[in-house]
Amino acid sequence: MEHYFQPEIERASRDQIRAWQDERLAKTVRHVYDHVPYYRTRMQEKGLTPEDIQSVDDLHKLPFLTKDDLREAYPYGLLAKPLSDCVRIQSTSGTTGRRVVAFYTQHDIDLWDECCARAIVAAGGTRDDVVHVCYGYGLFTGGPGLNGGSHKVGSLTLPMSSGNTERQIQFMCDLGSTILCCTPSYAAYLAESIHERGLQDKIKLKAGIFGAEAWTEEMRADIQNKLGIKAYDIYGLTEISGPGVSFECSEQTGMHINEDHFIAEIINPQTGEVLPDGEKGELVFTSITKEAFPLLRYRTRDICVLNRKPCSCGRTHVKMSKPMGRSDDMLIIKGVNVFPSQIEAVLLQQGYPANYQILVSRENNSDRLEVQVEMVPEMFSDSVSEIAQREKELINALKAMLGIYAKVTLVEPKTIARSEGKAVRVIDTRNLY
Amino acid sequence: MTINQLSVFVENKIGSLVDVTKTLYENEIDMRTLSVAETPDFGVLRAIVNDPEKTARLLTDAGYVCKLTPVLAVAIDDRPGGMYRVLQTLEQHSINLEYTYAFVTRTTDTAYMVLRVADNEKAIQVLQEQNIRLVSAQEVFKL
Numbered sequence: 001m002e003h004y005f006q007p008e009i010e011r012a013s014r015d016q017i018r019a020w021q022d023e024r025l026a027k028t029v030r031h032v033y034d035h036v037p038y039y040r041t042r043m044q045e046k047g048l049t050p051e052d053i054q055s056v057d058d059l060h061k062l063p064f065l066t067k068d069d070l071r072e073a074y075p076y077g078l079l080a081k082p083l084s085d086c087v088r089i090q091s092t093s094g095t096t097g098r099r100v101v102a103f104y105t106q107h108d109i110d111l112w113d114e115c116c117a118r119a120i121v122a123a124g125g126t127r128d129d130v131v132h133v134c135y136g137y138g139l140f141t142g143g144p145g146l147n148g149g150s151h152k153v154g155s156l157t158l159p160m161s162s163g164n165t166e167r168q169i170q171f172m173c174d175l176g177s178t179i180l181c182c183t184p185s186y187a188a189y190l191a192e193s194i195h196e197r198g199l200q201d202k203i204k205l206k207a208g209i210f211g212a213e214a215w216t217e218e219m220r221a222d223i224q225n226k227l228g229i230k231a232y233d234i235y236g237l238t239e240i241s242g243p244g245v246s247f248e249c250s251e252q253t254g255m256h257i258n259e260d261h262f263i264a265e266i267i268n269p270q271t272g273e274v275l276p277d278g279e280k281g282e283l284v285f286t287s288i289t290k291e292a293f294p295l296l297r298y299r300t301r302d303i304c305v306l307n308r309k310p311c312s313c314g315r316t317h318v319k320m321s322k323p324m325g326r327s328d329d330m331l332i333i334k335g336v337n338v339f340p341s342q343i344e345a346v347l348l349q350q351g352y353p354a355n356y357q358i359l360v361s362r363e364n365n366s367d368r369l370e371v372q373v374e375m376v377p378e379m380f381s382d383s384v385s386e387i388a389q390r391e392k393e394l395i396n397a398l399k400a401m402l403g404i405y406a407k408v409t410l411v412e413p414k415t416i417a418r419s420e421g422k423a424v425r426v427i428d429t430r431n432l433y
Numbered sequence: 434m435t436i437n438q439l440s441v442f443v444e445n446k447i448g449s450l451v452d453v454t455k456t457l458y459e460n461e462i463d464m465r466t467l468s469v470a471e472t473p474d475f476g477v478l479r480a481i482v483n484d485p486e487k488t489a490r491l492l493t494d495a496g497y498v499c500k501l502t503p504v505l506a507v508a509i510d511d512r513p514g515g516m517y518r519v520l521q522t523l524e525q526h527s528i529n530l531e532y533t534y535a536f537v538t539r540t541t542d543t544a545y546m547v548l549r550v551a552d553n554e555k556a557i558q559v560l561q562e563q564n565i566r567l568v569s570a571q572e573v574f575k576l
Contacts, residue, residue, distance in 0.1 A: 375475075380442050380500050382438065382479055382502045382549065385531075387477070410442075410444075410475050411444055411475075412444050412497065413497070414496050
């Protein structure tokens with residue numbers, strides 16, 4: 001039997017959802033127009049006033065917002081509430097120079113937690129469950145989001161954070177974790193580790209909520225089999241709130257977007273034209289209930305499809321497919337957002353040339369990042385230990401920038417494949433989409 | 434009294450050294466000795482060649498990263514203890530030895546050591562005090 005955290009919302013009629021969206025959109029537009037000079041200027045440039053945005057039908061009139069806009073606005077440029085009303089920030093994983101910082105009032109945290117609670121209940125969570133959260137805690141939204149959701153449900157929450165697999169498994173066995181929340185690659189790794197130790201009979205897991213990176217149906221089947229659980233996908237982004245923007249139900253055929261909080265559009269990434277439901281394009285979100293950091297028409301760069309066919313779970317909110325790719329060059333490696341430009345910046349800063357190649361692969365369901373760099377006279381030495389020392393410094397600088405380990409391989413000059421004179425920067429062999 | 438040693442960056446993969454040595458052969462470069470230091474991913478080929486500047490130019494043109502480093506070459510008796518005397522002298526004067534390799538020739542009872550140390554001048558001084566004979570590039574190639 002399907003369970004809901006907020007059945008009156010999750011099963012609301014389409015008319016009701018539309019009415020909420022119209023009202024909340026108009027209110028949010030008025031709010032940001034009055035309180036955020038950035039939005040006011042951008043709307044004035046288009047000759048718009050808040051009165052022009054009365055309903056979802058008017059949404060297309062508003063300009064788009066991009067990650068670059070958010071970086072430009074760092075840190076307070078898009079803040080729509082006084083700082084004294086804010087209680088939390090979260091931030092995206094490393095970016096060159098400026099990060100994206102999102103602000104939350106207590107109201108914003110509450111609605112984010114509710115979104116995550118919907119996901120946990122959809123995965124079968126109740127107050128009798130033990131929710132084992134091994135997403136990272138800190139600036140990354142994964143840990144705090146599921147942690148808050150689990151509190152709302154009333155489950156016993158294990159704030160494990162990431163890493164220390166030994167301890168993860170011990171707590172899982174000793175405290176009887178029933179719902180696992182982490183990246184799918186870490187879930188697969190945990191499953192392997194549990195099998196290696198022969199502990200599969202000692203764990204009580206029944207479900208997993210896995211997100212923050214792309215994963216295939218094969219990987220889902222593998223995790224479900226190895227752990228004897230049902231694996232649910234979850235989607236979100238810091239800019240919009242965090243995990244729980246959308247989540248999977250028992251049907252496992254896409255993720256329901258919490259439409260009472262977020263309006264989704266699909267656009268043609270080249271032209272910006274809004275595409276009808278069912279067409280593949282870039283996902284754009286407008287948050288309509290947030291106070292501190294509401295974003296209008298934020299381009300996620302994720303390519304996917306919306307599906308409004310009635311769902312067997314009884315939820316009426318639109319479903320989005322798993323992201324099928326990106327409309328920019330961002331890579332998601334071990335759940336962390338990585339831009340090739342960040343790697344390039346570190347190489348140049350460390351004295352290496354911009355002749356590099358990024359190899360991303362998946363071995364035993366775990367992402368692996370390798371950066372190949374061409375040797376140059378300035379970085380060469382007759383002493384192997386000196387080269388190795390510089391290599392180590394590069395690895396540390398990459399780790400500091402990206403937040404994840406990258407293997408560095410030094411290669412001979414002019415050995416990195418070039419197409420039309422330009423090096424092929426990224427080779428991703430994971431076949432995620 | 435130093436000798437210019439040629440170092441070349443090579444990837445640790447099949448054929449890397451073949452390509453370098455082919456370039457040397459095609460340009461009739463005479464090599465007296467060499468050593469290769471390696472890591473799992475890459476290696477550094479170090480060689481004493483008859484015309485290091487020309488060789489470095491040739492290899493750079495062929496797409497390699499090269500470097501010339503002044504190193505010391507000393508003549509030692511080709512019998513037990515010969516090497517020990519040299520290393521002991523350096524150690525007693527706290528001269529850090531980065532690496533060393535040795536070679537012998539067909540015609541004499543003398544062996545030769547190439548020394549890469551932190552301080553060439555000081556090393557020359559202390560080695561000469563111990564009557565350890567340093568050899569020049571010309572001498573190495575007359576052997």
